[in-house]
Amino acid sequence: MATTLFLPFSAYAADEPAPGSSKGGKPGPAAIADVKITTELPERITVDNKTEGTELTAKVVNNGTKETGPITLTVVGFDGMRITAVKGCGQIPKGQLPPGSNSGFACVIDNVAAGKNRSYAVTATYDLQKAGKICLPVTEGTGKKLLWQQGPVAFGTSKPTPNAPDTPLLLGTDNTPAAQGDKPAEPSKPGKDAKPGKPDLPSTGIGDRTLALGLAGALLIAAGGAGFRWTSRRAR
Template sequence: MQVLKRSGKSSGAFIAFIAAVVLTLPVSAHAADDPTPGSSKGGSPGPAAPADVKITTELPVKITVKNKSEQTTVTAKVKNSGSKDSGPITLSVVGFDGMRITGVEGCMPIPEARLPQGSNSGFACVIDNLAAGKDRSYQVAATFDLQKTGKICLPVTVGTSEKLIWQQGPVPFGASQPTPNAPDTPLLLGTENVPFGPQKPPAAELPRTGPPDGTLPLALAALALLVIGGTGIWWTTRSER
């Protein structure tokens, strides 16, 4: 199983900053049940999942996108169904393709250089502890380009480390029957979106000059590592099964 993961050494100062800022923000996460049914579809435990702490996440089975503004809201829930408290954990909310995460209450944006490969946006929510049998819900603001497909991913790691204990997604939201003339478009979890509306033309391909295929991407990757100073976080993704 390929999971969303990070490798390499993270900047201690950066992690400390994120933890300090998030923990001092007003508490906007809540434990109340959301009226929309939730689902852990597309989720599975990570290699660092402890035996007595059963961490899972849930996404609503249905969301609604405003056709004019392309705005939507999502409730992301993290649960501890185990028999012991979780201790410090971090929930991340990451957007892919046509789905862009614009805000998560009480959480900090993930810097662009540290986003998972292929993603366009993300927020990190540091949780000091999640007691056994408890859950927390986070209100997520997002946009969804209905001319594209869109996915969301919820990885959970131990503390501010890179040890993955759970990951949901990247799982798609979508509509199999678009409603371009309606004010809103309902999207279902686990459904690939069927784009509608005027399709954006593909970018014109520039004349190829310089090194052969494969050389330039590797060179750019090496340059990125140098710019980040060796503290970059590399992620890989898996498709929904």
């Protein structure tokens, strides 16, 4: 039986001063007043035109006055953007991804102190002939209580550069594939393949939905023994 190794508390990148953006994000229904969680993505990334590879940093920030306690940051790709790895995080099994998404990783975090952040190195591929989006939900513990969600938000460009070494993409911009000339790319629709009755990820730009119940189960799998350790720590 194939198994996937998850490292709930493995190394993460040190706090970085690099500027980021919470564009396309908003608090979830379970947001806590004293714990002001947000996420940040870079305003600009570049995609290698030959390999379709790209790298970015996903950050979860606590702007509140109290620590977060256990939370989970999830990085999910849609349409032309596929997440291939998030350093220190566990891959969500294909069968438990949110409907409409193509990839996802869960970063189980023991705590983020007030005024602090955690940064994660993300690698991805981007099919420049399609529109592509990324989503960063933050949930309480390894459950389904949504504290914050950014996206699904687009990375893209209206000026393709197929003959250049790479193509710069801007956050919050729908992608226009080179083959389509001046014709705008059809906006991606997260969850468009979802079956009736199956909840989808909420969207901060296309209309709110409730957090997928299947994702909560995936986070529990990604957490591994983290939940037990949290429980033991609290008991002590």
